[in-house]
Amino acid sequence: MQIHVVRAGESIYGIAQAYGTTVQSIVDANQIPEPNRLVVGQALVIPIVGNFYYVQSGDSLYSIGQRFGINYLTLAQVNNINPSQPLSIGMRLYIPPQPKTRAETLAYLEPRGTFVSEALLSQAREAGPFLTYLALFSYEARRDGTLKVPPSQGVAQIANDTGASLAMVVSNLENFSFSGDLARDIFQSTAVQDLLFNNILEEAKRLGTVKDIHFDFENLPGDQRQAYNNFLRRAVSRFHPQGYTVSTALAPKTSASERGPWTEGHDYKAHGEIVDFVMLMTYEWGYSAGPPMAVSPLPEVEAVVKYAISEIPRNKIILGQNLYGYNWTLPFVKGGPNAEAISPQKAIEIAKKYNAAIQYDLRSQAPFFEYYDEQGKAHVVWFEDARSIQAKFNLIKQYKLRGVGYWKLGLPFPQNWLLIGSNFDVVKK
Numbered sequence: 001m002q003i004h005v006v007r008a009g010e011s012i013y014g015i016a017q018a019y020g021t022t023v024q025s026i027v028d029a030n031q032i033p034e035p036n037r038l039v040v041g042q043a044l045v046i047p048i049v050g051n052f053y054y055v056q057s058g059d060s061l062y063s064i065g066q067r068f069g070i071n072y073l074t075l076a077q078v079n080n081i082n083p084s085q086p087l088s089i090g091m092r093l094y095i096p097p098q099p100k101t102r103a104e105t106l107a108y109l110e111p112r113g114t115f116v117s118e119a120l121l122s123q124a125r126e127a128g129p130f131l132t133y134l135a136l137f138s139y140e141a142r143r144d145g146t147l148k149v150p151p152s153q154g155v156a157q158i159a160n161d162t163g164a165s166l167a168m169v170v171s172n173l174e175n176f177s178f179s180g181d182l183a184r185d186i187f188q189s190t191a192v193q194d195l196l197f198n199n200i201l202e203e204a205k206r207l208g209t210v211k212d213i214h215f216d217f218e219n220l221p222g223d224q225r226q227a228y229n230n231f232l233r234r235a236v237s238r239f240h241p242q243g244y245t246v247s248t249a250l251a252p253k254t255s256a257s258e259r260g261p262w263t264e265g266h267d268y269k270a271h272g273e274i275v276d277f278v279m280l281m282t283y284e285w286g287y288s289a290g291p292p293m294a295v296s297p298l299p300e301v302e303a304v305v306k307y308a309i310s311e312i313p314r315n316k317i318i319l320g321q322n323l324y325g326y327n328w329t330l331p332f333v334k335g336g337p338n339a340e341a342i343s344p345q346k347a348i349e350i351a352k353k354y355n356a357a358i359q360y361d362l363r364s365q366a367p368f369f370e371y372y373d374e375q376g377k378a379h380v381v382w383f384e385d386a387r388s389i390q391a392k393f394n395l396i397k398q399y400k401l402r403g404v405g406y407w408k409l410g411l412p413f414p415q416n417w418l419l420i421g422s423n424f425d426v427v428k429k
Contacts, residue, residue: 001422002046003386005360006038019046031345031414039351041358043367043385045415055091068095103396103403103424106133106167106279106318110408111151121154123409128162130420132427135214137408138171139203143185145195147203156207165211165429167247168204170196171218178219180261187227190234197238204244211429212276213239216249220265229270236274245276249320252282252304256311272312279405280304283322288338292328292380294366296321298391305399318405319396323413325383343411347383358385365391386415393423403427 004015012035016023027035029047038044053064061083065072076083079093107127111120124134136155140148147170159166172183186192204210213235220228236246248271253263271278282301286293301319308317325347326339342350347367351358354371361368368382396404403424406416420426 001418002048002051003390004044004046005387006040006042006044008040010038012036012038015044015046019048019052021046021048029414029418031412033349034352037352039348039356039358041360041367041369042348042351043358043387043415045386045418047418050097051095053093053095055087055089055093057089059087059089061087064093069098070095100423100425101397102427104132104277104318104427105130105403105420105424106135106405107131107323108135108137108169108406108408109155110137110410111155113151115151116153116155120410121158123412124155124158125162126414127409127417128158128164130417130426131162131164132403132429133167133212133214134159134164135167135169135212135405137169138173138216139168139200140173141170141182141186141196142174143182143192145186145192145199147196147199149203152207156209159209163428166207166209167212167214168200168207168210169214169216170200171216172220178217180219180221180224180265183217183220183228183265184224187224187231193231193234197235201239201242204242210244212245212247214247214249214279217265218249218251219261221261222259222264225265225267228265229267229274232271232274246274247277247279248275249279249281250308252280252300252320254303254307268308268311272316275316277316277318277402278308278312279318280308280320281407282320283407286326286382288326288341291332291334292326292330292339292382294361294364294368294382294388295325295384296388296392297364297366298388298395299363301392302395305395305401309399314400315402317399317401318403319392319401320405320407321389321392322384323406323408323416324411325381327379327381330378330380341411342381342383344383344385344413344415346411347381350381360387384413384416386419389416389419390423393419397423 012023025047029045061072065075172179174182239246250266251262282304283296285300286295324341327342328339351369356369356371358367358369366388367385370380
């Protein structure tokens, strides 16, 4: 699989010719609505076997081989060059496909209202073949141990058809907010917990394809940290004998002493010992009510990973990733209108509409662009593309993590699923 960044003057026909493929295969892979109108800076996934690399200053066959995990002599043989011959800057080398890494993948599915929309079901069908877990968000735990059940029509069937397993996401959401007080009430009563666990088991059996019980308890007071750990121990002792794994979502942090309402209640070390796996919520540095920036900038994400592996076994860590970006109106004013959440596909269409060239921030490893709308208002858009997703996949491989998890399905990003298939052998339960 090749990632190609569109340059000024390039056409989709010329790009297809350069890689020995067809226009239609590129159009289908990237779901391009207007093939004759590409955006400068747009990243395209080229569905070919292996990929090409263009030699840069300081490169050698050995360093390139190290980068792609291939012996430099094999690389020379494949490209029919003398291994002792100096490489020319700009020279194109073919990199044959390498063995895939086994990985588990998870994607949250959040139905709104009283039924699951056909658009959301369509997204689940597209993603299902590339998922270990389709995580239904969320079953809201109540103070009396009952569950507020989300709509799920058609979800279990899609999971069954695509080989994905369902994960039941149990949360402390109350009135659309994560409630630390609700969690405290549950943690203080083993009787309430027992009733909650009974209701979770009943629902898991009703759905029929559930493999994991996934707790997403957030905004917990610091004094409930140990209580949450004890709650999880009781959950594991209840669900393991019934054949279910137990997992948790963890707020991103870089030390055990980090303070804040979203991090204090999450004990990385204890979760690593108690549950079967965790998902790091490594996104929302750039968020709808905050100043413009990448949603999941690579240095910040990596800092969380480095701390996490010091407390949690690597093979228990799923790296969280956003499937969306934001469109901010400038100048940013705290307390002003929130940025609009948009899909990577919509970001490309906005750039096309306003003739904006897409740039790529090397520090954040994320694309962005600026434009003026019809009212003369300035905007900046930060989003995800094939390059930013591949950077996260490289991080997963580098640190030998369990896999990747997504918040959330519903905003189309076809390139992501192609890259999943290219990089990983997805585990099916």
